[in-house]
Amino acid sequence: MKFWIPSCLLLAAATAAALIVENEYFFFAGYTVLMFVVLATAWNILGGYAGYVNFGTPAFFGLGAYTAAVLFKAFALPLGLQILAAAAVSGLLGLVAGVLTLRLRGIFFAIATIALVVIMETLIINWRYAGGATGLQLLRPAPTLPFDSYIKMLFVLMGAMAIGAVALARWIEGSWVGRGLRAIRDSEEAAECSGVPTLRLKVFACVLSGALMGAAGAPMPMYLSFIEPASTFNLNYAIGALASPMIGGTGHFLGPVIGALLLSSIQQLVTVTISSELNVLIVGVLLVLFVVVAPEGIVGLVRKWMRRISR
Amino acid sequence: MRRGDPAPHFFDAPMIFSFELLYEAVIFGILLGCFYAAVSIGLSVAFGLLDVPHVAHPAVMVSGAYGTWVLAGYGFDPILAGLTLMPLFFLFGMALYRFYYEAFEKRGSNAGVRGIAFFFGVALIIEVGLIVLYGVDQRTVEASYVGSSIDFGDMRIPQRFLVGGGVALVLMATLTLYLSKTFTGRAIKAVAQDEPALRLMGADPVRIKQWAFGIATAVAALSGALLIIIGPVEPALDRVYIGRTFSVVVLAGLGSMTGTLAAGLILGISESIVLMLFGASWAPAVSFGLLLLVLAVRPQGLFGR
Numbered sequence: 001m002k003f004w005i006p007s008c009l010l011l012a013a014a015t016a017a018a019l020i021v022e023n024e025y026f027f028f029a030g031y032t033v034l035m036f037v038v039l040a041t042a043w044n045i046l047g048g049y050a051g052y053v054n055f056g057t058p059a060f061f062g063l064g065a066y067t068a069a070v071l072f073k074a075f076a077l078p079l080g081l082q083i084l085a086a087a088a089v090s091g092l093l094g095l096v097a098g099v100l101t102l103r104l105r106g107i108f109f110a111i112a113t114i115a116l117v118v119i120m121e122t123l124i125i126n127w128r129y130a131g132g133a134t135g136l137q138l139l140r141p142a143p144t145l146p147f148d149s150y151i152k153m154l155f156v157l158m159g160a161m162a163i164g165a166v167a168l169a170r171w172i173e174g175s176w177v178g179r180g181l182r183a184i185r186d187s188e189e190a191a192e193c194s195g196v197p198t199l200r201l202k203v204f205a206c207v208l209s210g211a212l213m214g215a216a217g218a219p220m221p222m223y224l225s226f227i228e229p230a231s232t233f234n235l236n237y238a239i240g241a242l243a244s245p246m247i248g249g250t251g252h253f254l255g256p257v258i259g260a261l262l263l264s265s266i267q268q269l270v271t272v273t274i275s276s277e278l279n280v281l282i283v284g285v286l287l288v289l290f291v292v293v294a295p296e297g298i299v300g301l302v303r304k305w306m307r308r309i310s311r
Numbered sequence: 312m313r314r315g316d317p318a319p320h321f322f323d324a325p326m327i328f329s330f331e332l333l334y335e336a337v338i339f340g341i342l343l344g345c346f347y348a349a350v351s352i353g354l355s356v357a358f359g360l361l362d363v364p365h366v367a368h369p370a371v372m373v374s375g376a377y378g379t380w381v382l383a384g385y386g387f388d389p390i391l392a393g394l395t396l397m398p399l400f401f402l403f404g405m406a407l408y409r410f411y412y413e414a415f416e417k418r419g420s421n422a423g424v425r426g427i428a429f430f431f432g433v434a435l436i437i438e439v440g441l442i443v444l445y446g447v448d449q450r451t452v453e454a455s456y457v458g459s460s461i462d463f464g465d466m467r468i469p470q471r472f473l474v475g476g477g478v479a480l481v482l483m484a485t486l487t488l489y490l491s492k493t494f495t496g497r498a499i500k501a502v503a504q505d506e507p508a509l510r511l512m513g514a515d516p517v518r519i520k521q522w523a524f525g526i527a528t529a530v531a532a533l534s535g536a537l538l539i540i541i542g543p544v545e546p547a548l549d550r551v552y553i554g555r556t557f558s559v560v561v562l563a564g565l566g567s568m569t570g571t572l573a574a575g576l577i578l579g580i581s582e583s584i585v586l587m588l589f590g591a592s593w594a595p596a597v598s599f600g601l602l603l604l605v606l607a608v609r610p611q612g613l614f615g616r
Contacts, residue, residue, distance in 0.1 A: 101607065105423075123596070280438075
């Protein structure tokens with residue numbers, strides 16, 4: 001209840017804002033911020049709890065986006081089904097990648113996920129039905145009532161997905177799955193010896209994380225009414241998904257949320273006012289700084305600070 | 312060859328096959344393969360021998376290419392420029408490893424995730440630093456061997472590939488000799504095989520690793536010079552080379568120098584054949600597909616320990 005009441009209130013507030021506020025830009029920017037909350041939370045399930053670094057966020061995200069776009073083009077599937085299908089397909093990619101490479105040490109999995117991005121992008125570039133390298137123009141259907149614009153509807157939808165993703169991460173954190181994953185992160189041999197089904201848990205986390213990333217990507221074609229490979233499989237998604245939990249704190253489900261809110265807000269400010277290069281530079285510097293100085297992230301800093309006060 | 316080359320559609324590429332073309336593709340692939348081996352050899356030391364998850368290595372290499380470009384502006388020959396940069400990169404590499412050691416390896420637990428994230432951040436900083444300094448435009452160097460080509464019967468081989476391949480072979484031979492014949496070289500191999508044992512023998516593994524990492528980074532300077540000789544260079548080029556270099560190192564079997572050459576050749580020839588059969592848009596997937604295949608089937612590589 002401590003989690004669900006504030007979340008429902010937030011979602012209700014977002015819906016109310018979408019119905020009242022006229023200016024679309026706010027929702028346009030807010031959608032991206034919420035999307036990064038989902039991506040960072042998804043990344044943290046495998047990267048934060050189990051300690052397996054995934055550089056392949058764009059592969060899962062892009063596969064989800066393309067699944068949705070192709071299904072829309074072929075059958076004009078409604079958005080809800082597009083998201084489900086995208087989650088299923090990206091989850092399947094997670095299963096294949098996980099079974100093939102999660103047996104190996106973490107660095108090999110990290111490299112394999114970089115490979116995944118390029119392979120996915122190459123496949124899509126060479127797939128003419130999905131628009132190839134030039135991309136695909138899509139016509140948005142009319143927004144569902146009570147919303148008067150599609151962007152506002154997507155904003156609320158992404159808000160609901162963000163809450164769902166965080167709830168899932170929170171459940172994992174408290175359950176035996178999360179305990180198993182943390183045991184893997186601390187010492188895989190010890191976990192294996194104590195009877196933790198390490199490979200199965202890792203693959204499960206990989207599938208779940210991939211499915212969430214795919215779901216986060218699914219509304220993207222509708223959001224832009226356009227999709228093309230270079231920006232869909234962009235490394236920036238990997239940077240955001242990895243840096244947010246690292247900066248916010250990987251140990252707690254709120255860590256990725258705080259990190260994503262912080263980084264996306266910086267991004268909105270800096271990219272719009274100064275330049276997108278500077279934004280990447282700031283993320284890089286923050287990432288190195290936090291990883292070296294504050295390994296537990298912002299959540300860790302706050303905890304340390306509270307302990308000091310209570311003493 | 313590069314990502315983003317215009318050749319978007321599946322069947323647009325000519326599907327002509329003949330043994331002459333295949334022969335040409337293999338010759339070209341061998342030269343390309345020597346080049347790939349040369350750009351991977353630094354990583355083969357840093358990741359293969361020292362076990363440092365150095366995903367920023369290609370970014371260091373690209374900064375070497377930019378250093379070469381700057382020096383070439385003052386009239387340096389590109390290869391000479393690369394050699395001139397080596398001491399500077401050596402010092403940078405030693406400093407980088409020292410920092411990594413103090414911040415992660417020394418603290419022990421959970422160094423894996425943070426180490427990878429750290430080098431990823433370093434790669435981002437280098438990439439954006441290059442953009443801020445020199446812009447996003449592609450850069451090339453001038454030299455007598457960059458533009459011209461030599462005819463062998465019916466086939467024309469661009470001279471820059473011969474130079475690249477030649478330098479690659481010299482570099483590999485030097486490093487192989489260094490690692491097997493000199494005292495420090497053997498110490499580096501020893502630290503890779505059994506670090507605690509080395510510590511018991513009274514040697515300081517951290518100092519040796521620092522030295523080796525310096526060498527790996529110095530090699531990256533020369534690789535960068537080769538990079539800009541072979542083709543134009545832009546700050547984001549490191550992203551493609553992460554896949555190429557890591558796939559060569561993993562395919563080789565971690566830390567094997569002969570393996571690095573063999574793996575480079577395998578990658579070069581397969582890329583070249585795919586390029587001929589299916590067109591440029593499929594080529595980037597070759598290295599990564601090969602990498603996934605190796606990881607799935609034979610993770611210890613061809614010449615693995």
